[in-house]
Amino acid sequence: MKELKYDVLIIGGGFAGASTAYHLAGHGLKVLLIDSKPWNRIGDKPCGDAVSKAHFDRLGMPYPRGDELENKISGIKLYSPDMETVWTVKGEGFELNAPAYNQRILREAEAKGVEIWDQTTAVKPIIDHDTVVGAVLNNRRTNEEVTVYTKVVVEATGYSRSFRSKLPPVLPVAEDLDERDTDIAYREVLLTKDDIEDNEYLRIYVTQKASPGGYWWYFPKGKNKVNVGLGIQGGMGYGSIHEYYKKYLDTYAPDVDKNKLLVKGGALVPTRRPLYSMVWNGIIVVGDSAYTVNPVHGGGKGSAMISGYCAARTILSAYETGDFTTNGLWNMNLCYINEYGAKQASLDIFRRFLQKLTDEDIDYGMKRKVIKEEDLLEASEKGDLHLSAADKAMRVISALGRPSLLFKLKTVADYMKRIKQLYLNYPQSPKMLNQWKESVDSTILEFNNAIS
Ligand code: FDA
Ligand code: PGT
Incomplete structure (x- = not known):
């Protein structure tokens, strides 16, 4: 079997993988990106295609133009x-033509030296001493099986999680979802x-x-x-x-x-908080595979781009220190949580509440402005729910004796704050991960009980 060496192997060329490649390109690393799909179908996945302009500005990504927009x-x-x-x-x-924009980002990365193989699937990981050291690839264009050895694999396989699901289930990056x-x-x-x-x-x-x-x-x-x-x-x-x-x-x-x-x-x-750890020895997980979607509106393209940006920064600094262990890649978690993950965790709480409301609750809450447009926007932008104005409305509801989930809004706001705080205190090193994860899990459990 053919054996090759790359500095970085990116598995998946959707928004997450493509942005990782885009930010890595031109920094002197030998990068290979593969995708199972043929070139003209990369980025073509069911989507509403709506992305906030703020993400492009924040990350220095080019705006969509021509037929991409x-x-x-x-x-x-x-x-x-x-x-x-x-x-x-x-x-x-x-409102994007997502495949056109996605493919342009890949072409720009390619022009700066990233190698891209379409119709190529990562079949299985290669693990050595608890470390991901590469992958076995099936290239259908050349009809070859290739083994690629690398310092870092970027797992960007989308919701399928088709690569990390083949890792030993005890690893944090193999975490499944409910x-x-x-x-x-x-x-x-x-x-x-x-x-x-x-x-x-x-x-x-x-x-x-x-x-x-x-x-x-x-x-x-x-x-x-x-x-x-x-x-x-x-x-x-x-x-x-x-x-x-x-x-x-x-x-x-x-x-x-x-x-x-x-x-x-x-x-x-x-529709949840991000993967508890997006890294392990020799691997970084990005995009849907790392559960980076906004839990309340389901948009995940902007945050997939954020995760790609954080992955590229992490890899570039790991190449400076020469440390590709969990420790050396840990900044990925800190970067992503700081940029979006903490807000996601808080919105995960809000989402659980929203999904329990009845249509009557929502009609009433929106009509009487129990939450206002500005509150919703702030919750959506920062993950903070402020209810100063709602307090008065709550008293009105109480006076009406309306036995409703809406009563629980104050509890929701409190738990959103608590969980966000927990995320902002994400462990600075892998040692404390389990203990931290237990606090998050028990807070969520407690919240579920409080609103059930
Ligand atoms: P994505 O799934 O795009 O890419 C993964 C890539 O990996 C694919 O190209 C696949 O071929 C490749 N791959 C997988 N396994 C592989 C393997 N083993 N080897 C090689 N390649 C492999 N978001 C948003 O921002 N606005 C919106 O309006 C919507 N609307 C929406 C509607 C619907 C119906 C859905 C289902 C989802 C949305 N989303 C959305 C979410 C959004 O589509 C999603 O979050 C991103 O596209 C995720 O991008 P990724 O790059 O992570 O995965
Ligand atoms: C309730 C659970 C819902 C799960 C939803 C799953 C549905 C999957 C379908 C996927 C469709 C994707 C649609 C993507 C839309 C993109 C929306 C968008 O761009 O939102 C912007 C940007 O948010 P951002 O986090 O990407 O960026 C933030 C910032 O700009 C960057 O720094 C923000 O606008 C909004 O969020 C508007 C709010 C949308 C709310 C969605 C519905 C919630 C229901 C609320 C009911 C309220 C009732 C309360 C009554 C008490």
Whole structure:
């Protein structure tokens, strides 16, 4: 079998793997990125394709341009279940042609020296003394089996987790997830019969009836084209997502022309805090595989890019110290948690609460502004839920004697703060990982009991 050596092997060329390659390129390292798909399909996965502009600015990533950009977004309209309340959250973003943008990032990395093999799958890890030292690859373009040895593997295989799932289950980076910490999501891209009104706004319809534990979205891709879909919570026995889609499409996207269907497909979304450790000896995990998705809105492309940026920085500094052990790569955890992970943990708490509300709770809460638009935006941007204004509203609800989950909002805000604090005190070294993980797990358990 052919044997090769690279400084870094990136497995998966989606947003997470591509951004890792982009930030690593041009720094003198010998980098190989592989993806199972052929070039023209890399980045082509079921998605709503909406990403906040803030991520591109923060990370110095190029804006999408030309055919990579389908629509510029000015904000989100959030509809209550009865559609009587609409909150408008302003914020610039892009509705992407995701494969086109993804492939451009890969081409730019390639132009700066990253080697890219398409139609190549990592079949199994090579482990030596508790350390990942490479992978066996199957290259279908050349019809070869190749063994690649490397100092660091970047696992960017998306929700499939197809590489790290073959590591010994005792390793923290092999951590599995609870099905209830996922959403099953399905979307179609269709043309509309008429011009879309306010097409620079994404629409999110919160409805437990039509999308239990998730929401319906309607994301305009221009004047006459829309990405429409829904998410439902996994592991709850809610039934087939296709049935929900068929049943409620006319309610949430009455203007689509069903004969003008361009794309369809579904996939799973992790909706939890990030992997407890994104690194182990010789390996860094990024993107969906590391559960980097925002637990409340399910968007994961921006945070996949953040994780790629953190991975590249970590690898470059590990090459300076020559330490590729868990210790040497530990900064990955600190970087990601600081940039996004702590907020994710706090939103994981918020998500658990939201998924227990009834449509009546949400209608009431949005109408009476128990939470306000600004509170939701702040929660979404920073992971902090401030309820000063809500306190008064709470007293009103109490006075009405409304026996509702909404009463628990104060508890929710407290636990969000607690968990965020725990994340901001993430262990500075691997030694304390288990103890820290136990505190997180018990806080979550305690919270689940408090709101059940
Ligand atoms: P991704 O899955 O994109 O890439 C993994 C790559 O690894 C693939 O190209 C695959 O071929 C390759 N691979 C896997 N195993 C391999 C192996 N063993 N060897 C070689 N290659 C391998 N996010 C967002 O920001 N805005 C949105 O609007 C939406 N909407 C949305 C809707 C729906 C229906 C879903 C299911 C998800 C979303 N998301 C989203 C989430 C978003 O799509 C997701 O978080 C990112 O695309 C994840 O990017 P990754 O690079 O981590 O994985
Ligand atoms: C409740 C569980 C839901 C799980 C959802 C699963 C569904 C999967 C489907 C995936 C669709 C992906 C859609 C992605 C949309 C992108 C939205 C977006 O870009 O949001 C921006 C940016 O957030 P960011 O974290 O990426 O970046 C932050 C910053 O800019 C960077 O520094 C922010 O806008 C919002 O978050 C708006 C809020 C969306 C809320 C979603 C629904 C929540 C329901 C709320 C109900 C409230 C009722 C309360 C009543 C008391």
